[in-house]
Amino acid sequence: MSELTEFRAETQAWLLENCPDGVKGPGETTAGGDKVPIQSPDLKLWLERCAEKGFTVPLWPTQYGGAGLSKDELLVWLEELRAIGARPPLGGMGVGLIGPTLLDYGNEDQKQRHLPKIARGEIRWCQGYSEPGAGSDLASLRTRAEDKGDHYLINGQKIWTSGAQYADWIFCLTRTDPDVPKHEGISFLLFTMDQPGVTVKPIKLIAGSSPFCETFFDDAIAQKEDLVHEVNKGWTVAKRLLQHERSSITRLANTEAFRGQGNQQREPELHELAKEYLGESDGRVGDATLRNAIIKHSIDTRAYQLTQRRTVQETEGAQTPGPQTSIFKLYGANLAKERTELQMSFMGTQGLGWEGQGFDEREIDRTRNWLSTKARSIAGGSNEVQMNIIAKRVLGLPD
Numbered sequence: 001m002s003e004l005t006e007f008r009a010e011t012q013a014w015l016l017e018n019c020p021d022g023v024k025g026p027g028e029t030t031a032g033g034d035k036v037p038i039q040s041p042d043l044k045l046w047l048e049r050c051a052e053k054g055f056t057v058p059l060w061p062t063q064y065g066g067a068g069l070s071k072d073e074l075l076v077w078l079e080e081l082r083a084i085g086a087r088p089p090l091g092g093m094g095v096g097l098i099g100p101t102l103l104d105y106g107n108e109d110q111k112q113r114h115l116p117k118i119a120r121g122e123i124r125w126c127q128g129y130s131e132p133g134a135g136s137d138l139a140s141l142r143t144r145a146e147d148k149g150d151h152y153l154i155n156g157q158k159i160w161t162s163g164a165q166y167a168d169w170i171f172c173l174t175r176t177d178p179d180v181p182k183h184e185g186i187s188f189l190l191f192t193m194d195q196p197g198v199t200v201k202p203i204k205l206i207a208g209s210s211p212f213c214e215t216f217f218d219d220a221i222a223q224k225e226d227l228v229h230e231v232n233k234g235w236t237v238a239k240r241l242l243q244h245e246r247s248s249i250t251r252l253a254n255t256e257a258f259r260g261q262g263n264q265q266r267e268p269e270l271h272e273l274a275k276e277y278l279g280e281s282d283g284r285v286g287d288a289t290l291r292n293a294i295i296k297h298s299i300d301t302r303a304y305q306l307t308q309r310r311t312v313q314e315t316e317g318a319q320t321p322g323p324q325t326s327i328f329k330l331y332g333a334n335l336a337k338e339r340t341e342l343q344m345s346f347m348g349t350q351g352l353g354w355e356g357q358g359f360d361e362r363e364i365d366r367t368r369n370w371l372s373t374k375a376r377s378i379a380g381g382s383n384e385v386q387m388n389i390i391a392k393r394v395l396g397l398p399d
Helices: 003-018 041-053 071-084 093-105 108-119 234-246 248-256 270-278 288-314 325-351 361-377 383-394
Strands: 125-128 144-147 151-159 169-175 186-192 198-203 212-223
Touching: 003 071, 093 108, 093 125, 093 169, 093 234, 125 212, 151 169, 151 186, 169 212, 169 234, 186 212, 186 234, 234 325, 270 288, 270 325, 288 325, 325 361, 325 383
Parallel strands: 125 169
Antiparallel strands: 144 151, 144 169, 151 212, 169 186, 198 212
C-alpha cells in the first residue's frame, strides 16, 4: 500500500468518525472570531475537531497549528471532503491570506503569536489595502504610520475593507517614508481593530448587503513587534499576499471541497435551472441556443478547475504561489459573471426580483447574487491589473 493510499484510508476513517452530519451539504460557515457567533453546534464541533488535527490549515507546519500535509495529501483531503459533501471547517482571510504570508515573511515570534490562533478559528482578520485614490494604483496609498519608538501611530483611511465590522485584527499597508519612490516607502503592519482610533462604516452595495467597509484610523497604534518583514519593504509582502489571494491552492481549499456552501439549499446546476424555467425537450433544455451556451460554460468551468488542480500539483513550493495566479483571478471572475448572466437570461422577469410576493426567496437571492458578481472583475485586483501582470510576468512581454 502506497503512503498516499494509506493516507486516504486514514482520512476516510477519520471523517467517518468525526464529521458531524450538520456540516454536510450547504449551510453555515465561519471565518473565525466571535463577533459572528457560530449558530450550529455541529459546525462548532467540526471546527474544534479539525483544528485539533490541523485540518483547518492542512498545508501549514504542525508547530503553527497545521497538519503538515503535502500537496498530494491536500488533494486527497479535499477529494474526501467533497465525496461526503462536507464543508471546509474554516475560511476567511486568516487562513487564506495573512496566515500563508506570515509563513513566508513573518518572524518566528509573529508566527507563534498569530498562526495558532488563526488555525483554531479564534480571531478574524481584514485587509487594509485600497484607499480613496489608491485602488488599482495601490502604491499611491497615503495612510501614514509614524515611528514613535516602541510603536507606530497610524492615521488615514482605507476603503473596500471586507468584513472590517467583524474583524479582530487588520493587516495594513502604510506609508512610513513619503520622501522615496512610492513602492519603497511602504510598510506592512498588523494591529487590532478593537482600539480607540479605529472607526468602521459599512458600505451598502447594489445587492443590498454590506460586505465592504470604510475604515478610518485616527492615532491608531501598531506595536513594533507587528511590523512584518522590514520597514519600508512592505510592498514585497503585499505582492506575495495578493498572490496567495489569487492562488489556485487557496481557491481549491475554499471552493472545490463544496460548491454553493453558503446556501441553505444546494444551488441547481445551470441546466437544471434552465429546465425549470424554459422546460425541456427529450430531457434537454428546450432552447437550443441557451443549451449550447450552458454546455460551453460547463466545459470551461471544468477545464478551469482541472487547471487549478494541475497547477497545485506542479507548483514547486506548496505555500508559494507565483504570478500565474493572476490567470485564475481573471478567468475565475469572468466565469462567475458569465454564469449569473446566463442564469438571468433564462429566468426572464423572475430573475429581476428585489422583493414582493411575485418572487420566491431563492429568486430574490439569485437576483442579488447576479448584482454582487458585477464586482468580481474589480475586487481583489481588477481584470485590467491581472492582464498587465500576465503580460509582463507570465508571458514576458515588454512594457
